[in-house]
Amino acid sequence: MAAKNFNYVILGGGVSAGYAAREFAKQGLKPGELAVISKEAVAPYERPALSKAYLFPESPARLPGFHVCVGSGGERLLPEWYKEKGIELILSTEIVKVDLAGKTLVSGTGESFKYQTLVIATGSTVIRLTDFGVKGAEAKNIFYLREIDDADKLNEAIKSKKNGKAVIVGGGYIGLELGAALRINNLDVKMVYPEPWCMPRLFTSGIAAFYEGHYANKGIKIIKGTVAVGFTANSDGEVKEVHLKDGTVLEADIVVVGVGGRPLTTLFKGQVEEEKGGIKTDAFFKTSVPDVYAVGDVATFPLKLYNEIRRVEHVDHARKSAEQAVKAIKASEEGKTIEEYDYLPFFYSRSFDLSWQFYGDNVGETVLFGDNNPTSPKPKFGTYWIKDGKVVGAFLEGGSPEENQAIAKVAKVQPPVASLDQLAQEGLSFASKI
Ligand SMILES: Cc1cc2nc3c(=O)[nH]c(=O)nc-3n(C[C@H](O)[C@H](O)[C@H](O)COP(=O)(O)OP(=O)(O)OC[C@H]3O[C@@H](n4cnc5c(N)ncnc54)[C@H](O)[C@@H]3O)c2cc1C
Secondary structure (H helix, E strand, O other): OOOEEEEEEEEOOOHHHHHHHHHHHHHOOOOOOEEEEOOOOOOOEOHHHHHOHHHOOOOOOOOOOOEOOHHHOOOOOOHHHHHHOOOEEEOOOOEEEEEOOOOEEEEOOOOEEEEEEEEEOOOEEEOOHHHHOOEOOOOEOEEOOOOHHHHHHHHHHHHHOOOOEEEEEOOOHHHHHHHHHHHHOOOEEEEEEOOOOOOOOOOOHHHHHHHHHHHHHOOOEEEEOOOEEEEEEOOOOEEEEEEEOOOOEEEOOEEEEOOOEEEOOHHHOOOOOEEOOEEEOOOOOEOOOOOEEEOHHHEEEEEHHHOEEEEOOOHHHHHHHHHHHHHHHHHHHOOOOOOOOOOOOEEEEEEOOEEEEEEEOOOOEEEEEEEOOOOOOOOEEEEEEEEOOEEEEEEEEOOOHHHHHHHHHHHHHOOEOOOHHHHHHHOHHHHHOO
């Protein structure tokens, strides 16, 4: 089979692929110059919707409603858009072999693709309990959530196990968002995680106490300090029980596992420099291999603000890194340069009627402010992180767009603080006056 030739190939069809395609089109593209190759069957979409409105029992989000770039208030890129722009959208095609030196990609069905410039946008995959040999973890109705196919399977199970029992394994983003989604679908939900509180990588105990309280008020039972060590199934092979390390046995019709992800870099092993689990890039997302860029979850890049190299697995960075890489590719073709990537980390989540945002770095001492009583009708609270006498990170639950902008500015400007007590008293008004 003759190889298909492209000037640019984006490998992956997720968030960063979609934003990269839009940026290529903005910068000027000739028909047939760009291909997007994705193992998913649909055009790039805003992945965060999968754990939120996609699972709603009433008026759920469905494609084409959430194709990129609606998540950032931009134009919705339907499959027709790619056609109009002369971009080849090659779907349901998994690349299984990569030769970076030979500038060739090979698909599972043996098709070859050649490129001049490659943008790696393969994102992450979930960590599975079967990876650790957890007994019975291959039973039916044990779900993971990464791609739209996973969400469709979960939705089917939610329908067929009406008013059933669900166990969520893991207390991170996916665990918290899925716990809420299943509860909204009227399942009896229990959550299990080993840490002393949920989202320990970001939340302080004070922040977590609010969400755990709120979830308890919604009827979700949280079991902490233990892990799932095995599952039993019924005669149809469907999960029936979750066995915990502390000896507890939980009945379950549905299990959702959210125990983390890992960047999809295996295809490139030994061919490109890696660091901190990702593909190492410069401030333009250029890798150690000429004409190869890496963006989104897979990139380990210089985070200028903290003078450190990091990987960031969040949608805002996926969008912005993609745009930066394409601008850099186009500029270098014209012998020009662009500004270095200067990123302010931004994470967010939504569940039930709650919504939080975080900006900056969660290091140093912390100060909790506001009303974090989970029984309040309209709770609004936040936390500042203070390092070397300066505010370096800020979290806010229930903020208005202006208030969220204010905490973003604080994290960027890093104002000095004289007294933590005073900061706690001032709370949000400290951010509002920066
Ligand atoms: C359910 C869920 C909810 C999330 N919610 C939030 C949130 O609320 N806030 C937030 O900040 N972040 C959230 N995230 C994280 C965010 O979605 C990711 O950081 C972002 O999608 C990363 O973009 P990406 O383009 O690097 O990877 P992805 O969007 O994962 O795209 C990778 C693409 O590459 C394809 N691919 C991989 N390997 C191959 C191959 N070999 N051949 C062909 N195609 C391949 C995949 O099929 C996929 O289409 C969430 C993630 C998930 C899974």
